[in-house]
Amino acid sequence: MTEQSMDEFDVIVIGGGPVGENAASYAIAGSDRTAVIVEHELVGGECSYWACMPSKALLRPGDVLDIARHMPGVKELLGDKTLDVDAVLARRESFTHSLDDSSQVTWAESAGISVVRGHGRISGEKTVDVDGRTLTARHAVVLATGTTASVPKTPGLREALPWISRDATNIHEVPARVAVIGGGVVASEAATWLLAFGAEVTMIVRGSRLLASGEPFASDLVAEALRSRGARILFDADLTAVSRPDAKDTGIGRIHGGPAELTVDGQSITVDEILVAAGRTPASSDLGLSTVGLDDRGYVETDDHLQVRGVPWLYATGDVNGRSPLTHMGKYQGRVAGDVIAARADGKPLNGKRFTASADHGQVPQVVFTPLQVASVGQTEKLARDAGIEVEILGVDIAVAGSSLQQDNFSGHAQLVVDTASDTIIGATFVGPGVDELVHAATIAIVGKVTLEDLWHAVPSYPTVSEVWLRLLESRRA
Incomplete structure (x- = not known):
């Protein structure tokens, strides 16, 4: 085999997370085609090591403890015991393999996918430069590089070496006092496990509510749940300056120096660490897009085949295309x-x-894991009305036999957004403990365009939390 042929593949994927893995494996499945993944960090990507997997590993013990504290026969055994943080972090490490990606590489190779370490950059038609080595694709190049955490240019903030999401999910030291900048998914989830670990948490939110893209009632319930656990939430807050004289790069998930002083709306707040959860930036600036006539700033636009517009051999999947920045949606795009x-x-x-x-x-489903899970799919009431759709809103508290049996302090709410013209669901939101498993039924109803008349015959099992579906249907029976 010549050196040139060794660097020729049918498909080249830049980005070795689950999105890129799906794209590569589906592209060569059942064939003699070849694929290579180019990855400059860890094969397995953000989700495996710095996002979905570690965050949920950190959140679940707090959920279990909360259930136990409200379960007679169990709560008496707990007394005032709190989480064993060291044990929680050890379990987290079992999922992230202590940032060792060897098992992911083994999987890729077993699936017939080669792995090349380094930074991949398009250098011409169907060619990718990897730190001076040129790879050539016979059929396609796929971008699956995701996004990176954004840090605002607030005076002194970057110099303070604040935590980003990677530090929060790979936490090794628990700060006594934490300022969380942001009110979205990352901010709300990280605040949840930091509170469970015993930290004093202040959330600094520029807007007027948490999880602003969702239904307002969900935002209110999550804020109430976080406050009940000790969080201080500052809405419509203006962070104007940060001072941390002895900031130090001590490593991911370790406290980065001494205390920091934040100026918020003219008032001073002193904390031991700052977590910035203020959005993400597409990782597209150093992909060589300009070599094929594309803008190398921002998201990479695609059609519904995930083909980059104007470049028939180039595809973009996952967060980098800006269509739906969720791991499961990126994996879906990788399959397509x-x-x-x-x-x-x-x-x-x-x-x-x-x-x-x-x-x-x-039709995008999502679950946010705070003290109360927020499971949603499809359009919110506002989005639907803004699009000119005439809708009916069905909402009920989740108070059924299954929820009362699940835990004594169960509190939640469910809402459907119904297109009155077709009598089908176009949006659904469930808020409460353990409601994550409810959203797939709503997803199927939306994708399948199931009418509410037909849903009367989808009978929920008793006694489960799913019985809330019956209560929703009954709410419009009159």
């Missing part, structure tokens, strides 16, 4: 893109729904 690449390589038409990404158009 892989199937499209495979079909085109085989000279087959792109017939069939699986070759077109449609789920990220108003």
